Amino acid sequence: MPDTTLRSATISVLVENEPGILARVVGLFSGRGYNIDSLTVAPVESQGSRSRINIVTSGTEMVIEQIKAQLDRLVPVHRVADLSREGPHIAREMALIKVVGIGEKRVEALRIADAFRARVMDATQESFVFELTGATEKLDAFLELMRHLGMAEVSRTGVVAIARGTRTI
């Protein structure tokens, strides 16, 4: 019987920074029916010739192996690393959260933000913009609390990830 258990995977892809590369990667996911839970991309070399794409996806073991093989098949792809399988790794994202409100809710929002070590990036008499960095679960927990305290808008980066220790992609 094929294994039908779903798992989440954090995949980092080192690519040649050429036009259309992101469309290639995204098109691969939509064309083959894979999920993208989060995606980040930015150049990672000083001369800007290579970019790193971090993708959080989910699927059965067989599907995730397929995703990695399909990514690796793209001509401008240098390396595909399944960080969630290749040893311990750090995966973090950042969010900017706008909370609008006055009175007790506003005080509570600030108190919780402090507990989560979120930073106040902007404040008016009726609003805050918090910056929070951390694991996806931590951000999710914070957003859940803020939802009841006047959360008006959220902007999230998606996950960036890297292996622990000396191992490189």
Place this chain on the structure above:
Amino acid sequence: MPADATQSGAEVLLRALKDQGVEVIFGYPGGAVLPIYDALFQQNAIRHILVRHEQGAVHAAEGYARSTGKVGVVLVTSGPGATNAVTGLTDALMDSIPVVCLTGQVPTHLIGNDAFQEADTTGITRPATKHNYLVKRPEDLARSVHEAFYVARSGRPGPVVIDLPKDIVIGKAPYVPPASGHPSYRPQTEPDHGQIAKAVALLKQAKRPMVYTGGGVINAGPAASAALTEFVRMTGFPVTNTLMGLGAYPASDPQFLGMLGMHGTYEANLAMHGCDVLLNIGARFDDRVTGRLNAFSQGSHKIHVDIDPSSINKNVPVDVAIVGDAGRTLAALVSAWKADANTPDTQALTAWWRQIDAWRERDSLKFVQDMTPGAIIKPQYAIQRLYELTRSVSQEIFITTEVGQHQMWAAQHFRFEQPNRWMTSGGLGTMGYGLPAAMGVQIAHPEALVIDIAGEASVLMNIQEMGTLAQYRLPVKVFILNNQYMGMVRQWQELLHGGRYSESYSAALPDFVKLAESFHAVGLRAEKVEQVDDVIREMLACDRAVIADIAVDPKENCFPMIPSGAAHNEMILGEDHGESAAGITDEGLVLV
């Protein structure tokens, strides 16, 4: 503009093509590629074949590539030129055929402005190609062309598009010669020897082995087919080929079980179902081959050799995965088999062959042809006679097909002893493939006998290429099995949709004899069984292009058949074996 550039982009392009060994381009001019056509006009090294539709250009390049092992080259204009090529590109992608397609583009400063004949060619062709390029700087031109050829022919071959804005081909550009390798694309061709050892250990213990090979063996060159033949004869194992792999192993050899899959032979499919070790070389466990996945060859240990790691464990989980070139892997398997001290279980193998021979006795490709004068022609009979009457021909023989029943009958009844002699649209199933593909084959092999085994519906999809045959005096033979239906659609409607023949009747067909004549070719027609041989003989004796219109039984179905959603051991042998096609499940109905 780079200081060292003295040639125009168009001249640099042609120089790069020449350095890549290009002799022929299949193309169609237009506004955006006029500078390239001007440069073509002023040289003699590269021959241009003017097709009648851009789809035909790509199929012709595919036929050229598949019959020579070289990269096929296409040149089309921007906008509709490029979009017309998309079907051909997708066909080449699905069947792993090396093609480089040069597309014109509006000048760089107009890109994105909805200019006349502008299309987002790289965007449209991204999922239809192995890779594509938009050349926006003159200094990238020559490098992109060399890279495109490398990408197209190496690893798992495929189509590559180079989009060329008009200002780039008009302006000056520097030339760079081909460089070796690629910074990020490095396909693994050499198999891992540990995995080879594991494979040989499994194969040596096999009691009911089966070898299943596909287009990868053909793509790896004639040496791979020779290595396959050596391996199969050395081991005494039975072997089957996919539609794309026919010719990799000589069809006349007793160890060959015929094609497998939806319309494969009874013995090939039951041997797949019943084997205990399955060696797949250069095939991809396609749905036409496996039937219902959860019933596919359940009792076997599986070894999969493929140059594309993404083909492995995609549909069917395997026990031993070997990434590498089919030829090199087969050579490694041959030497590892010889070096391994274990002896195979010959007694079990003999019993296995006894079982296979019993399956063979069912004669699953059997058909009944009434030989009474005036009797209606069975399509299988027409192909069988075509095969038999071409045995005495001294030329090399190449067969192309369109898509449908005639394609499957051709695969079943025309037998191939060598690779690169059989071109058919397998993965994409493109009606209209066969005529332009035959054209490309004939260009590559001017002296050969090239026959497009066609259906009357398919051939009309690219019939305009008869004009190309006339212009270049290409003596291609178009052998139409005319059943006045989109036969495979009609068959499925009979078997799965209660005989409601919705839109599958080929109404208002042309008179193919007159059609041939209007294109300066010879038209022949057979309507009765006794006319078949005469028409084939006349066709073969003719040194011009011929359309032979063979009126065949419109009700004939293609058997054996594994209905969609069924397992290999649930195949239907058909009326000639006293079976009907009842029992197709609702689950099967949603599959194609």
